[in-house]
Structure formats: structure tokens, C-alpha cells
Amino acid sequence: MKALLKLQHVKFTYPDGKEVLKNITLSIGFGEKIAIIGRNGSGKSTLFNLIVGLLKPKGGKVIFMDKSVEDKKSLMRLRRKVGFLFQDPEDQLFCPTLLEDVAFGPLNMGLSPVEAKEKALEVLDLVGLAGFANHPPYFLSEGQKRMGALAAVLAMDPDLLLLDEPTSGLDEKAQARLEEILINTDKTTLVASHDKPFLNKFATRSYTLSNGILLPH
């Protein structure tokens, strides 16, 4: 299978000297759904931050679509193709209304306002928030905020989805909808979570991140 993303001997050390990722090597093929399980502080979020270039690895390489992500141009290319759902949705919903928030990415990608609005409404419908399009994000519940943040990520039509603890704060109904979206999507997905039953429903491969090393399940 052709790899969409490759991590080769990726290392990361925090400024306080703690080596959180020691030697991460992983190859993710198109359409794969990979789960990463790990305790709090094991480095799952750090790994995602490294993939999207918010942190710079202390060693090793991130290769996206056969090109090493080293300069600004390759980083911008990667960011257009990778959607990252943060742990805290409050950080990702920064526009005045949910609709504007979801349309923010498509507009920045060069879509016309009409196309961006259409795309945003379509994705909001997918996550079950069509009725909340004109609501300010701060009036939404935690679960709705998370689904709204997911909509904002999906609206950019990414090839790779990085989901950091996507089920936290979701009620059963919202979680079922999220599972349905993840099972039905053909997008390559990398999910970090504690929620093993949730991961088991759609993951094609799973790893445990422990002591800075990825161990296959």
C-alpha cells in the first residue's frame, strides 16, 4: 500500500529535557484508520503536533506524500491536506458564528464565499449541527462544540484526519454519529484516544504509545 504519511525515527524532547518521543517510525497508507492508545502525558498530542509542524522534531523525518516536510512550502502543502481536531474544541472555534467558523478554512483555501458557505452547510449537516449554523460557538454545549470543531476540520476536505481524544464530552448520540462518520469516511484517519471500545469499532490498526515508543497491538 502506498504511504500517505511516514514518520521515520521521529524524536522529541521538551525544553525541560523530558524525552517524550524516542524513536517513532510509522507508515500510514491511504484510507487506513489507525488508533493510538496511551496514558495521559504519553505524547499522543505531541506526536500530532509534530505531524502538522506545530512542533519541530529533534530528530527524524516527517514524510507526507513522498516529500519530506522540512521547509515552509512543504509544511503549507501538508497543512492544506491534514485536518487536526484538537483536544479542546474551544480552541478551534474562534469565529463569531459556527457557519463562519466552518467556512473559515475553505475561504482561506481560496473557495468563493458561495462555495465556502455551501461546503460549510453540507458539513454542518453531516455532523448534525445544521440548525446551529448561525449560533455563536460559545452558546453550544461541549459535545456540540466538539462536533462543530470536527465540521471545521472536515470542511477543508483533508486527506488525513488527526483526531485527538475525539469522544471526550460527547453524549451517546453524538458519539454514535461520530462513529458513523469515521466508519463511512474514506479519509485516512489517525485517532488518539483512551476509549478502546470506540477505537475497536473502526480502527484497522492500533498502537500503544508508551515510554516514547509506538508498540503495535
Added chain:
Amino acid sequence: MNKHLDITQDRDLLQGSSGLHNMDPRLKVFTSFVLAATVALTNSWISLLGLMGTSMLLAIWGKLPLSKVVSRLAALDSILVILWLTLPLTYGGEKYYLGHIPLYVEGIKTALAITLRSNAALLGFMALLGTTPMHKNLEALRSFYFPQKLILLLHFTYRYGHVLVKEALKVQQAMELRGFDPGLNLFTLRSYGNFMGVIFLKAFKRAERVTNAMALRGFHGSFPELEPPKKVSLAEITKCAVFCAIFVGCAVI
């Protein structure tokens, strides 16, 4: 959302279908500037009363809920009480006696002028800016070529203000649950110092995460517009011009 945490715009003022609610935000922001300038420059009693009356007209036109108007003005006036307690007693100049208490005429006049000025301004702003969603007001500022950074600063202060308050309350509750009982002592001061430090760090970390989220979705300096600004009708411009003329007239008198 918990009511006491809600520092966002008053929805009772926002919801409405009056002519003022439907007026273009740019015209309302422009009128607010004119009101602010005239309130600051006006000195005569007739002018101040004229401004107060015009602000009342705006509030009536906007069909602002009376209870909201009264509660907002009462909050402002409760602060102004301090002026009424100090200026008449300390201003100097010609004085009258209320029993044995000397009252300075200029102090009373100054307190009254400040009260009229601030009430007229607040009432006018409530009618003009309170009936427009915050982001529309900010868009209007952008159309007047306000610095983009200032607009972003206002936007994020508004967007994340309540998040910060929520986090501050959580930290405060955590302190109280561990028996914190504030008093006039060094420990209390140190605890509040730590409290402020934690809130600052939380705000800083959140700002970092929001910046990252924006960068990942292609942000490059300004918010893209989802809908182009609407054309302003002649009728709206006329209404705005009438109010601006009244405000300016008050300042000129």
C-alpha cells in the same frame, strides 16, 4: 451557559425587528462616533439635555426592553453615586449649607453634567451598538479602516472573555474547596498572586493553541468575509443623517 458567567452581548437587546435593529451596522457605528464626540465636547445644559433626549428617542425607536435599560443605567448610576458623594462636598467655590453640611454649587453642577453625559452616552450606545451583533460592529469598524490588529484584539477579547472568566471561577472554586478563606494577611495576598499567575498562564496557553488552530486552517492576517457587505439604502442614510445632525446640533448650541 451559566447566567453569571455570561459576559456576552445581551440577547434581549439584540433580538428585535425595529428599524434600528435592521439599520446597517456601519451607519450605527458612524452615529455612535458622532454621539461620542458630541457627548465629549458639549458643555451647555440645553445641549446635554438634548443629547439625553435624542438617546431616549433612539432607545424608543429600537424598542429596547425597559427593564434592561433601567438595569444598565442603574449599574452606571451606582458608580456615579461616588461623584455625588464627593464633588458637592469638596469642589470649592460658592457654597450653600444643608444643615451644617456645606454644598458647593459647582460640585453639584459638575456631578449633574457628568451624570447626564454618561447616561446619554450609555443609552445611545445601547441603542446603536447593543442592537447589532458584536461581529457586525467589528466588521463595520473594519469598513472604516480601523487597524486590523485592533479589530482582532477586540474580537478575541469578546470571544474568549467568558472562557477566561469560567477558568478563573474554576480556579477560585478549587481554592475554596481546599479551605481558602481570604483575609487581610500575607497568605491571602500570595494566594491571589498565584491565582493571577495561573489565570495568566492559562490565557497565554490558550492564546497559543488558538493561534495554532488558526494557522492550521490557513489564517493569514484577517478574517475572510463570508458575505459581502450589503448596500446601504438612501432611507437608512437619511435616518442616520437626521440623528447625526441632531447630535451635532446639540454640540453647536
